Amino acid sequence: MTQPALSVRDLVVHYGRRRGTPPAINGVGFDIAPGETLGLVGESGSGKSTIGKAILGLQAASSGSITLNGTDITTASLRRRRVSAVHLRAVFQDPYSSLNPTLTIGQTLVEPLRVLRVPKQEQWLRARDALEAVGLPADAIDRYPARLSGGQRQRVAIARALVCDPKVIVLDEPVSALDLSTQAQVLNLLADLRDQRQLALLFIAHDLGVVRFLSQRVVVLYRGQVMEEGDAEAVTQDPRHPYTVALTAAAPVPHPAQQARRRAAREALGIGAAGTAAAAPAGCPFANRCPLAVDRCRTERPPLTGTGHASAACHRLDEAAALRASR
Numbered sequence: 276m277t278q279p280a281l282s283v284r285d286l287v288v289h290y291g292r293r294r295g296t297p298p299a300i301n302g303v304g305f306d307i308a309p310g311e312t313l314g315l316v317g318e319s320g321s322g323k324s325t326i327g328k329a330i331l332g333l334q335a336a337s338s339g340s341i342t343l344n345g346t347d348i349t350t351a352s353l354r355r356r357r358v359s360a361v362h363l364r365a366v367f368q369d370p371y372s373s374l375n376p377t378l379t380i381g382q383t384l385v386e387p388l389r390v391l392r393v394p395k396q397e398q399w400l401r402a403r404d405a406l407e408a409v410g411l412p413a414d415a416i417d418r419y420p421a422r423l424s425g426g427q428r429q430r431v432a433i434a435r436a437l438v439c440d441p442k443v444i445v446l447d448e449p450v451s452a453l454d455l456s457t458q459a460q461v462l463n464l465l466a467d468l469r470d471q472r473q474l475a476l477l478f479i480a481h482d483l484g485v486v487r488f489l490s491q492r493v494v495v496l497y498r499g500q501v502m503e504e505g506d507a508e509a510v511t512q513d514p515r516h517p518y519t520v521a522l523t524a525a526a527p528v529p530h531p532a533q534q535a536r537r538r539a540a541r542e543a544l545g546i547g548a549a550g551t552a553a554a555a556p557a558g559c560p561f562a563n564r565c566p567l568a569v570d571r572c573r574t575e576r577p578p579l580t581g582t583g584h585a586s587a588a589c590h591r592l593d594e595a596a597a598l599r600a601s602r
């Protein structure tokens with residue numbers, strides 16, 4: 276296998292050190308190859324953004340390692356972080372608050388290059404190239420964000436990430452604030468840019484349909500732990516972990532009858548309360564809500580086990596498979 280563009284190993288992140296507070300992230304690991312999208316999925320509070328922030332150096336890791344193109348950036352000094360900033364960029368959810376309203380699009384795009392001390396002439400050439408790469412007209416360079424739609428602003432945010440010629444982009448819910456047709460355009464753009472530039476994308480989202488569209492592989496997170504991981508097709512179409520089964524059953528769908536069924540599935544499994552639950556149990560964090568849980572699930576953390584296509588952290592995989600087959 277080629278060297279991963281990004282490797283995360285045994286990542287643990289604590290917010291605060293109060294006794295008994297469970298870590299927000301508890302031993303998460305994954306690799307992303309050049310040209311690959313890894314979808315990070317889980318309900319609100321499962322820890323998706325915290326992983327993104329730890330990778331970007333916006334939140335300290337308590338332990339574990341983060342490696343970018345073979346360079347350990349977990350505890351890299353500020354200077355090294357600056358160098359890594361060339362290769363590691365981010366696009367966030369809200370295109371309305373992520374752009375400075377007092378800067379033109381051109382000024383927005385050259386800003387990161389100015390910080391990286393790229394020669395001035397080259398800054399503007401690269402800004403124009405990035406604008407073209409995201410499908411915005413050349414004259415957008417002199418406009419202010421207020422004159423752009425949400426989709427256009429998100430294209431600017433993507434151009435701002437691209438202008439540094441990164442290897443890895445962390446996309447934290449980049450299309451959640453957009454309407455459906457704009458979502459599709461932005462997702463297609465991201466897929467094209469990934470393929471053309473061999474970008475490694477970490478795609479954080481709660482919507483499984485969106486994740487499946489862009490990702491080759493998926494990691495399913497629950498209360499800061501990986502429940503299941505593997506090929507996007509395998510994880511989303513044929514989930515093995517009871518939590519993933521519940522999550523896929525609970526994915527929003529337009530038809531009212533299906534919505535009612537899925538609402539019932541969400542309620543039955545307590546989906547939607549990941550961040551509000553009491554301290555994580557010693558065993559599987561999903562045990563208290565899992566219909567298949569036995570005593571062992573509450574006391575012993577299950578390791579990730581599986582085939583080449585997908586792995587799940589569950590002591591009851593055989594029973595989960597039997598349950599699925601009986602439905």
Ligand SMILES: Nc1ncnc2c1ncn2[C@@H]1O[C@H](COP(=O)(O)OP(=O)(O)OP(=O)(O)O)[C@@H](O)[C@H]1O
Nearest residue numbers: 290299317318319320321322323324325326481550
């Ligand atoms: N700044 C903070 N201080 C303390 N706890 C935090 C902080 N940010 C997040 N958390 C907690 O960490 C856990 C993971 O939160 P995080 O925002 O990473 O989840 P998420 O999956 O990205 O959720 P969402 O989809 O709602 O953004 C939650 O329990 C949350 O309450």
